[in-house]
Amino acid sequence: MSTAVWNGAGRRIHIQEVGPRDGLQMEKAFVPTAQKIAMVNALSAAGLAKVEVTAFVSPTAIPALADAESVLRGIERRPGTVMTCLVPNVKGAQRAMGAGADELNLVMSVSETHNLCNLRMLRSQSFAGLQEVIAVAQQGQAAVNVSLSCSFGCPMEGDVPEQVVLDWSQRFIALGVQGITLCDTTGMAHPAQVHALVRAFKARWPQTPLTLHFHDTRAMALANVLAAIDAGADRFDASVGGLGGCPYAPGASGNACTEELVHALQLMGYDTGVDLAALTQVAAGLPAQIGHDIPSAIVKAGPVHQLHPAPASLEEIRSRAHERLQATANGL
Amino acid sequence: MSTAVWNGAGRRIHIQEVGPRDGLQMEKAFVPTAQKIAMVNALSAAGLAKVEVTAFVSPTAIPALADAESVLRGIERRPGTVMTCLVPNVKGAQRAMGAGADELNLVMSVSETHNLCNLRMLRSQSFAGLQEVIAVAQQGQAAVNVSLSCSFGCPMEGDVPEQVVLDWSQRFIALGVQGITLCDTTGMAHPAQVHALVRAFKARWPQTPLTLHFHDTRAMALANVLAAIDAGADRFDASVGGLGGCPYAPGASGNACTEELVHALQLMGYDTGVDLAALTQVAAGLPAQIGHDIPSAIVKAGPVHQLHPAPASLEEIRSRAHERLQATANGL
Known part of the structure; x- marks a missing residue:
């Protein structure tokens, strides 16, 4: 009955944007390089704590991100926004570092x-390969974050034991990485599970920056964020417009939507440092760039404080109504 | 760090279905009476604590529900499912009671x-009129619930002070009504606000059954439900398939979706008494009945525990992968 989580009271929550990478990589349309650069610039100007700019992968594997170097070299840098890039191997790490990445984001699955x-x-x-990448990053003094896919369940295997997630976290933390992201890759996490796993992680590694990466596939993303905050987390990945998705659930929502998350957290009194109007403007421009509608509830309905005019007939x-009230009072 | 809300631990939450009334009233298609009856029967068989069956309003005002008597007379009764009907006035109350309503649901707005x-x-x-309806219901020994629209804000006026909501609640509770529903009519509620208002209500009227009626217009419905539970609430309206909506936000989500809510609460260990598979089957049948897609994430993505087969190529x-591992071990 006295939970502090419902009232943010000015506490800082770091919102990390993954749309330019995790979102755009799934799109059939190739968003032109200049538009990608403008998108990243607008997102960092809106105050996001981190932006995942692109991925340094094979252009044949992900043609949508074939312009990784040009995008990373072309964006403006803003104090307060870390520019991170996904890299799968040593070659990708070298390309990303050569183009000026602040951080390398490495991925493997716990399933x-x-x-x-x-x-x-x-x-x-995967672990052996990423160990090499981490050594290269450390030589080049780039920060490393490791994203663990399926930390809240695997769509094929089902439950993933908490101890398995903690064991893989331990292996990477022992290598000296700067942060860990627990990813709910296909939207299987629920708040009870999130609260328990985040609490276990924070009890063991209170100083390691922990990010939660939720998908809204089953409409639990915001509830999961609040459960994680209540257990001590303060960093969340999200995707502008709700871009991104899950190949196993066609038509379903994808990543947690950045403007939905910022909107809710700001109403609750949290400090996200994000300009909601500027962020929503980026989201509103997406359908024209990617050629289809986006799930964002904030683009569709507007923020709570955007009121609607009363109908023109209201005064009539x-x-x-007053005439009828007067007639009743007069006993008519 | 020790919130009980994240872990249901078998606590009972009453899920009240409003789709047949609040959902269907907005549909252009007239769902045939036999289909409405089958829908209500399936919903009560699925274990919902209450079903809002129809509305006894003018058929010219809401043609979609012109068959109110036939539907209410035609449905099966199940112990454990209260059959409630919306009534706007004394005439509607008499019609509903004549056709066997367990409960009359009255509505006015606090804005x-x-x-x-x-x-x-x-x-x-409105209050004067509903006072007469309550007197008629009490003579006929029908239970009365009062739903207060815009309890979490008005889309035209903006904020509605908490004291205004409590004052209108007080007026109706003084008349001896059986329950109060605080409605977030256009999806403006956020968890901090919900927690505060529910706590204030429960502190003042710990014995009065309180329902929360949320909309998911801005993707906060589940978070609002959890904030309300944490403040002492245990009754929630929801609409199968996410039917219903807000005339001010075309394309936006409508009522909190029943199967999304049941799915999340069950994963968290709450006892909803609802058969999720049976409920989801009703939702999955809706597009064919109403002629358009529904927002339900559970219909789109399936529940978490519905796993996906691994691809046929997995063993290859x-x-x-094992061959490469062996080659590495052999120093090849």
Whole structure:
């Protein structure tokens, strides 16, 4: 009955934008390089704590992000916004560092089946490869964040034990990485599970920056964010417009939507440091760029404080109501 | 860091279905009476605590519900499911009681502007009229619930002070009504506000059954439900498939979606008494009945525990990964 989580009381929450990478990589349309640069610039100007700018992967694997170098070299830098890039291997790390990435984001799955399907490697092979990437990053003095896919369940295997997630976190933290992201890759996380796992992580590694990456596939993203905050988390990935998605759930929502998250947290009194109007403007421009509608409830309905004009007939309705009231009072 | 709300621990939450009334009243298609009856029967068989079956209003005002008597007379009764009907006036109350309603649901808005636009009356006039309806219901021994629209804000006036909501609640509770519903009519409520208002209500009237009626217009419905539970609430309106909506936000989500709510609460360990598969089956049948898609994330993505088969190529991928591992071990 006395939970502090419902009232932000000015506490800082770091919102990290993944739309330019995690969102655009799924799009069929190739968004021109200049538009990508303008999007990243607008997102950092809106005050987001981190932007995942692009991925340094094979252009044949992900043609949508074939312009990684040009995008990263072309964007403006703003104090307070970390520019991170996904890299799968040493070659990608070298390209990203060469183009000026602040941080390298590495990915593997804690589910063996998902890792095989997604990366074609056993988890042990992914770990060995990422160990090399981390060594290269450390030589080049780039920060490293490790994203662990399927931390809240695998769409093929089902439940993933909490201890498995903590064990993989431990292996990477022991290598000296700067941060860990627990990813709810296909929107399976629920608030009870999130609260328990975040609490276990924060109890063991109170100083390690922990990010939660939720999807809204089953409409639990905001509730999961609040459960995580209540357990001590303060960093969240989200995607402008709700871009991104899950190949196993066609038509379903994708990543947690950045402007939905910022809107709710600001109403609750949290300090996100984000200009909601500027952020929503980026989201509103997306359909023209990607060629389809976006799930964003804030683009569709507007923020709560954007009121609607009363109908033109209101004063006439009010007068008639008062006339009837007067007639009743007069006993007519 | 120790909030009980994240873990339901078997606590009972009453889920009240409003789709057949609040949802269907907005539809252009007239759903045939037999289909409405089948829908209500399926919903009560699925274990919902209450079903808002129909509205006894003028058939010219809401043609979609012109068959109110036939629907209410035609449905099966199940112990544990209260059959409630919306009634606007004494005539509607008499019709509903004549057709066997367990409960009458009365509505007015706590916002003067919204009440004028929606009901063409000042709030004082609505109250006077509903007082007469309550007297008729009490003579006929029907239970009465009062739904207060715009309890979390008015889309035209903006903020509605908490004291205004409590004052209108007080007036109706003094008349001996059985329950009060605080309605977030256009999806303006946020969790901090919900927690504060529910706590204030429960502190003043711990014994009065309180329902929260949320809309998901800005993607905060589940978070609002959890904030309300944490403040002592245990009854929630929701609409199968997410039917219903807000005339001020075309394309936006409508009522909180019943199967999304049941799915999340069950994962968290709450006892809703609802058969999720049976409920989702009703939702999945809606597009064919109403002629358009529904927002339900559970219909689109399936529940978390519905796993996906691994691709046929998984074993080949795994073999190749093991071969590479062996080659590395052999120093090849």
